[in-house]
Each structure stands twice: as structure tokens, then as C-alpha cells.
Amino acid sequence: MTPHTPDNTTAGAPADDTDDTTDHIMVEGFDSQVPVVIDLDAPRDGVPLVIETQSGLERCAAAIAAGTGPAGVDAERASGFRYGQRAFLVQIRREGSGTWLIDPEPFDDLAIINDALKGVEWILHAASQDLPCLLELGMWPDKLFDTELAARLAGLPRVGLAAVIEQLLGFGLAKEHSAADWSTRPLPEPWLRYAALDVEVLTELREELIDLLVADGKLDYAEQEFAAILAAGVAPPRIDPWRKTSGLHQIRDRRQLAAVREMWLERDSLAQKRDVAPGRLIPDSALVSAAKAMPATVPQLLGTKGFHGRAAQREAPRWLRCIAAARDLEELPPLHLPTNAPPPPRVWADRDPEAAARLSTARPLLQAKADELNLPMENLLTPDYLRRVAWRPPVDVTVETVAADLRSLGAREWQIGLAAPLITAAFLNPQPLPPKEPKAAE
Numbered sequence: 001m002t003p004h005t006p007d008n009t010t011a012g013a014p015a016d017d018t019d020d021t022t023d024h025i026m027v028e029g030f031d032s033q034v035p036v037v038i039d040l041d042a043p044r045d046g047v048p049l050v051i052e053t054q055s056g057l058e059r060c061a062a063a064i065a066a067g068t069g070p071a072g073v074d075a076e077r078a079s080g081f082r083y084g085q086r087a088f089l090v091q092i093r094r095e096g097s098g099t100w101l102i103d104p105e106p107f108d109d110l111a112i113i114n115d116a117l118k119g120v121e122w123i124l125h126a127a128s129q130d131l132p133c134l135l136e137l138g139m140w141p142d143k144l145f146d147t148e149l150a151a152r153l154a155g156l157p158r159v160g161l162a163a164v165i166e167q168l169l170g171f172g173l174a175k176e177h178s179a180a181d182w183s184t185r186p187l188p189e190p191w192l193r194y195a196a197l198d199v200e201v202l203t204e205l206r207e208e209l210i211d212l213l214v215a216d217g218k219l220d221y222a223e224q225e226f227a228a229i230l231a232a233g234v235a236p237p238r239i240d241p242w243r244k245t246s247g248l249h250q251i252r253d254r255r256q257l258a259a260v261r262e263m264w265l266e267r268d269s270l271a272q273k274r275d276v277a278p279g280r281l282i283p284d285s286a287l288v289s290a291a292k293a294m295p296a297t298v299p300q301l302l303g304t305k306g307f308h309g310r311a312a313q314r315e316a317p318r319w320l321r322c323i324a325a326a327r328d329l330e331e332l333p334p335l336h337l338p339t340n341a342p343p344p345p346r347v348w349a350d351r352d353p354e355a356a357a358r359l360s361t362a363r364p365l366l367q368a369k370a371d372e373l374n375l376p377m378e379n380l381l382t383p384d385y386l387r388r389v390a391w392r393p394p395v396d397v398t399v400e401t402v403a404a405d406l407r408s409l410g411a412r413e414w415q416i417g418l419a420a421p422l423i424t425a426a427f428l429n430p431q432p433l434p435p436k437e438p439k440a441a442e
Contacts, residue, residue: 040171043196045098047189050089052103057112060092060100065116067097070145072123072202075130076182076195080279083271087133088182093199094120101195105185109138121145123202125161127226132234144226147202150209153218153225155374161198168208169201216374224412232410240337242268246284251291254332259291261333262322270311270318282309282319294323341384342391349433352391357433359390362426369418381419385409389423397427 051060064071071094075087082088090110093099104110122141124130126148134140151159158164162173177194184191213219238244242264251257264287271278289306298316301307301323312319342348348356366386370377377383385406394401403420411419 037172040173047193050101052106061112061116063097067094069095070121072199074198078183081181082183083275091199099196111138114139154212221414247288256291259323259326262326263287266322281311342387355391357430358427361430362423365422399424
């Protein structure tokens with residue numbers, strides 16, 4: 001790997017003759033050493049121009065197709081500012097083709113870029129965040145390397161992009177523009193510099209992570225995880241997305257719940273029409289407050305504690321109509337949707353002590369194995385998978401039947417190979433739960 005030289009490095013500067021050793025910092029969890037952090041403040045090739053014309057897009061696609069090796073890919077959204085999670089900038093860097101910044105807004109899609117990357121491994125950090133908005137543009141990788149997931153499997157103590165780059169490459173990467181409104185046009189030059197730097201060293205980072213994974217015998221784990229992400233695709237639309245309203249747990253009345261639903265749907269429609277994040281019109285807390293109060297007049301609505309937001313007063317009649325519609329409904333939504341998920345583990349001891357014993361016996365075994373492998377327990381096995389198989393275990397508990405259950409839930413083969421024997425042992429010999437302490441007399 002060729003080291004990156006920041007622009008603020010002075011060529012020919014005299015060496016410090018007081019000590020000819022290089023300072024190093026230790027990264028917890030493995031023996032590698034990296035130089036003291038150097039700020040990564042400018043792309044090595046300068047800040048590229050943003051592609052926003054068809055001819056520029058064609059030139060970009062040709063250059064990327066002519067490059068070699070994997071491609072670093074990233075996308076910037078305007079979460080909290082615009083409706084939805086679409087990309088407002090796509091960054092790509094590949095050896096031999098340099099860094100490209102693409103504004104997707106002028107184009108119907110970026111299929112031409114996807115074609116240029118056919119068969120090429122894409123390097124993304126926390127791929128699940130960017131893949132949905134890239135798919136909206138007609139882009140989907142044939143092969144994936146997720147540096148965030150690789151860092152988790154490698155046992156790094158911090159797995160944010162800036163932290164991983166600092167730990168493994170010794171570069172400091174500023175993240176001050178990560179929450180910016182990327183729908184801004186024109187994009188300020190400092191933002192473009194930041195965006196270009198996000199893909200600047202992804203190839204080098206991939207190499208370092210592969211070295212760590214190979215040394216620990218975990219590269220196959222990572223490859224299975226990456227393949228599973230691609231096979232899973234993008235999650236389907238959520239059923240009743242309004243049920244994710246923050247604070248909805250405060251609602252205990254079905255008619256009030258209907259009021260939240262009616263206002264949420266109206267807010268979503270208005271936000272989509274105006275292309276603004278719904279929460280910027282009126283926050284979730286305002287919807288819940290209004291539903292709990294169920295006001296009948298605009299003054300009552302505006303007097304509701306917690307009812308605020310840009311469109312709270314201006315659109316007050318709109319929200320009041322939603323509440324009135326909920327008040328007149330004959331068919332009300334259920335407080336909870338039916339689910340096949342186990343109940344919260346805190347109630348297991350009362351509802352099914354045997355299941356609680358299975359879970360409490362298996363958890364420490366899996367935690368010990370995760371500690372031994374130096375990776376988070378949730379990466380060894382998704383906690384929900386353990387809860388489900390503990391709540392409803394196979395009739396005949398064997399390594400094979402437990403493995404089959406885990407596989408049907410979506411566990412990867414490397415996880416099954418490590419977890420199934422431990423879970424089987426726990427289920428066959430569950431340790432009794434400690435006796436409950438008697439409640440103190442009132």
C-alpha cells in the first residue's frame with residue numbers, strides 16, 4: 001500500500017535528530033501498530049468536479065470500467081431534511097480511474113455506472129445504510145466488502161469509518177458534514193472534499209482488514225456475511241409504518257391510536273408532496289400529544305402541551321380533521337399487531353420457566369465463545385435467533401435439529417457451526433433459575 005501524503009506535509013522538512021524512532025499507538029485487541037494519526041484533509045488527486053450531465057456520466061462510466069480492482073462506493077443522503085432516503089451524491093473511487101462524484105438528481109438512474117461496475121467488488125462502510133438508496137438508482141453490487149462489518153468481526157473496539165481508518169491506517173478523517181443537508185445545490189467545496197475523502201482510502205482499508213481477518217481465521221466468516229447481505233436484498237416496506245411513531249407506547253386507547261394513524265398518514269402525504277422530512281413538519285411527539293388530548297377545536301389543539309412544529313399552527317385545521325375522522329371511525333386499529341415473536345425475556349420466568357432456563361444457560365456459553373473469538377456476541381449469533389429457538393426448541397434437541405432451526409431463521413453456516421453445539425448443550429442441560437426473592441411487605 002502506498003501511504004497517502006496529506007497536503008499539509010512539508011517536503012524536505014528536516015528530520016528530528018533527537019530520536020530516530022517512529023511513535024506508534026497500539027490498537028486494542030490485536031498486535032498491529034500504526035503511526036501517530038495524520039489528518040486526512042485533502043484528496044490525493046484534488047477535489048473532483050461533480051458529474052451532472054449525460055456526457056459527464058458517460059465519461060465517468062468509461063473511466064470506472066477501465067479501472068482495476070475493487071471500487072470504493074459511498075452515498076450521501078439528506079436524512080432529516082428531505083422526504084425519503086434517496087441519495088443526493090454518489091462517490092466512487094477505483095484504482096486507475098480516480099475519484100468520481102455524481103449528482104444523481106439530473107438523471108433517471110445510474111444504470112450506466114452499474115454496468116461499468118459489473119463483476120467488480122464494491123467496498124462500502126455499513127453497506128445496509130447505502131444499498132437501499134443505491135438500488136433506487138439502479139445500482140447493486142455483484143460482490144461486496146463491508147468495512148464496518150469486517151471491523152466488527154476483526155474485533156476492533158470502534159467501528160465507525162473515521163475510527164477504523166485511524167486505527168488501521170493512522171489517518172484522521174473529519175466527519176463534520178455527515179449530517180449535512182446534501183440536497184443543497186451547489187454543494188459547498190468543503191462538503192465535496194469530505195465526500196471524496198470518504199472513499200479515498202477504502203481500498204487500503206480493505207487490505208488491512210483482510211490481513212486481520214486472515215490472521216484470525218475469520219475471512220470466511222466475513223465473506224459469508226457479505227454474501228448474506230446481497231442475498232437478502234432490500235427489506236420490503238414495513239406493515240403499518242405509522243406504528244413506528246416515537247412515543248406510541250404512551251397510547252393505550254384504540255381511538256387515540258387511530259388519531260395517531262390518521263395524522264401520521266396525512267403528514268406523510270404532505271411531506272412527500274413538499275419533499276421534506278415528515279418530522280420537520282410536525283414531530284412525532286406532537287402527533288402523540290394531540291392524539292392523547294383528542295381536541296375538538298383549533299384553539300384546543302394549539303393549546304395542547306407538546307403540539308409544535310413548523311406546520312403545527314399553519315396546518316392546524318388539517319390535523320383537526322384527522323382527529324375528527326378518527327373520532328367517527330367504526331373500525332379501529334388493534335393496539336398491537338399479531339406476531340410470532342417470543343415475548344420479552346423479562347416475562348419468561350413467569351410464563352415459561354423452562355424456556356427461561358434454556359435462554360439463561362445458553363447466553364453465557366455464546367458470550368464466552370464470542371469473547372474467545374474477539375467479536376461481538378450479536379455477530380456470533382443474532383440475539384433474536386437465540387430467543388426464538390429457546391422459546392420454541394426442536395422436539396428432539398440435537399446439534400442437527402438446532403442447526404436446522406437456526407438455518408431457517410437466517411443464520412450463516414459459520415455461525416451455525418459455532419453456535420449450534422453450544423445451544424444444544426445448554427438446552428439438554430439447562431441450569432435452574434435462581435429462586436425469586438420474596439417481595440418486601442408493604
